[in-house]
Amino acid sequence: MRAQFVLREIGIGLRRNLTMTVAVIVTVAISLALLGTGVLIRQQVETMKDFWYDKVEVTVYLCGEVSRRPSCARTAVTQEQRDQLLAELSATPEVDTVFYESQEAAYALFQEKFADSPDLVDNVSASALPESFRVKLKDPTKFEVVAAAFDGRPGVEEVQDQKALLQPFFRILNRVQFFALVVAGLQLLAAALLISNTIRVAAHSRRRETGIMRLVGASNLYIRLPFLLEGVLAGLAGAALASGAMVAVKVFLVDRFLKPTFAFTAFVGWDEVLMLIPALFLTGALLAGLSSFVTLQRHLRV
Amino acid sequence: MPDRSVVWDSVIRLEDVTKSYPTSSRPALDGVDVAIGKGEFAFLVGSSGSGKSTFLRLVLKEEVPTRGHVHVAGNDLSKLSRWKVPALRRSIGCVFQDFRLLSNKNVFQNVAFALEVIGKPAHVVQKVVPEVLELVGLEGKARRMPDELSGGEQQRVAVARAFVNRPMILIADEPTGNLDPNTSVGIMKLLDRINRTGTTVVMATHDAAIVNSMRRRVVELEDGKVIRDQERGVYGFGG
Numbered sequence A: 001m002r003a004q005f006v007l008r009e010i011g012i013g014l015r016r017n018l019t020m021t022v023a024v025i026v027t028v029a030i031s032l033a034l035l036g037t038g039v040l041i042r043q044q045v046e047t048m049k050d051f052w053y054d055k056v057e058v059t060v061y062l063c064g065e066v067s068r069r070p071s072c073a074r075t076a077v078t079q080e081q082r083d084q085l086l087a088e089l090s091a092t093p094e095v096d097t098v099f100y101e102s103q104e105a106a107y108a109l110f111q112e113k114f115a116d117s118p119d120l121v122d123n124v125s126a127s128a129l130p131e132s133f134r135v136k137l138k139d140p141t142k143f144e145v146v147a148a149a150f151d152g153r154p155g156v157e158e159v160q161d162q163k164a165l166l167q168p169f170f171r172i173l174n175r176v177q178f179f180a181l182v183v184a185g186l187q188l189l190a191a192a193l194l195i196s197n198t199i200r201v202a203a204h205s206r207r208r209e210t211g212i213m214r215l216v217g218a219s220n221l222y223i224r225l226p227f228l229l230e231g232v233l234a235g236l237a238g239a240a241l242a243s244g245a246m247v248a249v250k251v252f253l254v255d256r257f258l259k260p261t262f263a264f265t266a267f268v269g270w271d272e273v274l275m276l277i278p279a280l281f282l283t284g285a286l287l288a289g290l291s292s293f294v295t296l297q298r299h300l301r302v
Numbered sequence B: 001m002p003d004r005s006v007v008w009d010s011v012i013r014l015e016d017v018t019k020s021y022p023t024s025s026r027p028a029l030d031g032v033d034v035a036i037g038k039g040e041f042a043f044l045v046g047s048s049g050s051g052k053s054t055f056l057r058l059v060l061k062e063e064v065p066t067r068g069h070v071h072v073a074g075n076d077l078s079k080l081s082r083w084k085v086p087a088l089r090r091s092i093g094c095v096f097q098d099f100r101l102l103s104n105k106n107v108f109q110n111v112a113f114a115l116e117v118i119g120k121p122a123h124v125v126q127k128v129v130p131e132v133l134e135l136v137g138l139e140g141k142a143r144r145m146p147d148e149l150s151g152g153e154q155q156r157v158a159v160a161r162a163f164v165n166r167p168m169i170l171i172a173d174e175p176t177g178n179l180d181p182n183t184s185v186g187i188m189k190l191l192d193r194i195n196r197t198g199t200t201v202v203m204a205t206h207d208a209a210i211v212n213s214m215r216r217r218v219v220e221l222e223d224g225k226v227i228r229d230q231e232r233g234v235y236g237f238g239g
């Protein structure tokens, strides 16, 4: 196989078909960029879970005098119940640490949190706030175990999973991700069809060359390789553009805008972005290679 | 009609070959038995539509027979797997009425193309192409583009391309069909010279004058059947 010959043929082919080649590159770039965005959103969700699940806790609120729950029976939690619950919580295998927050401690936090609104602070007394056990789990997803064991127990007003507060946010991200992946899928399909069509046009416009190649006994590989590489090259060019877009998203959207604006949470790092780039190149090359190959199989036979 | 099926060292042998195209009712070839020996020069004659081109396409395995067997260089083409077809075609050079040159390549590049696409290294191309251009009488015209050549010269380029790989067989489908009689004579001399190097030449033609002047073997087809096979034949009886 003579590399020089193959390269020359690719050059001729790409130039002859320039507008189609550009269309292929742009379509591949858009579809891969959407695909990459979908993957990055997935990783953003994971990053946030890692970040938050370390911090969030399960809170077991205990009954106060004002509690309306049946399990409270209109009386505040007794010292006996409190000790019993603490002992059982500490003995639960899924539980890492337990921390008791008294009504006074809750009130102090409340005062701190709403220091800007003295009216509110003045109208609330410590007895209106529930005391609680702050429970840190070994595995933050094991909330159900604790909830099943302690919810509805005498002296327990409510078992609350702080993780649940993050759910609506994750739901939005998941929906955006789903949408990006669906559009990416459609775009990939469009890219495959466009590549297929481009290769068909290229094969047709060069049928004289390929006809002569067949007659003088060029192998199938030799006849098809320039077309195949043309497709793969366009796919790789699209992947390069998409990778550039991913880097731009990281630099301009995540680092310059989202990070300073939403400083309270973590964002995808360069690791995730840089790992994504080889995957995009591979996808681009495979997409273009496969659709070219299938097309050539059907339209350029010996 | 001489019995050719007993020729042992035939390079092309059609055994009871019938070829029907799906779109036409009458077979293009109908029970054809022809054997062409090594080093032979054979004309295929017959009126338009008699099946000459079909015959040649079967030899190249561009078409497969509906019935019967085609043997080329000892291979039964019906048993030849697809990936071996390129090797078969490397042993057969082809020349056509319409030259089939690449208009964006010059004479040298057109001939070199045939070597490049079968993976011959550059130093071989540089050595062999000038040799064959000299053989066909185109030395000094290597840098011309096809549209800067006469029809006869273009056909010489095509012959050079067909022969550059020194094939065992040269197939020519009406190679003089677009040329005037004088130019045709030049091409025939060239084919004769190639034949004398030991290459088997099979040529389909309508050109009575050429067939008559060469006095070589003539296989005449009519409606897909062989109606005449003469050792040193002429174009036709009164045709």
Ligand SMILES: Nc1ncnc2c1ncn2[C@@H]1O[C@H](COP(=O)(O)OP(=O)(O)OP(=O)(O)O)[C@@H](O)[C@H]1O
Binding pocket: B021, B022, B023, B024, B027, B028, B046, B047, B048, B049, B050, B051, B052, B053, B054, B055
């Ligand atoms: N691809 C094809 N599909 C259908 N029919 C075909 C095809 N090629 C040839 N034929 C038919 O087969 C018959 C023989 O055709 P062929 O081309 O072999 O004749 P020929 O002797 O070469 O004619 P000519 O002298 O005009 O070149 C004709 O009737 C033709 O119409």
Ligand SMILES: [Mg+2]
Binding pocket: B052, B053, B054, B173
């Ligand atoms: Mg014909």
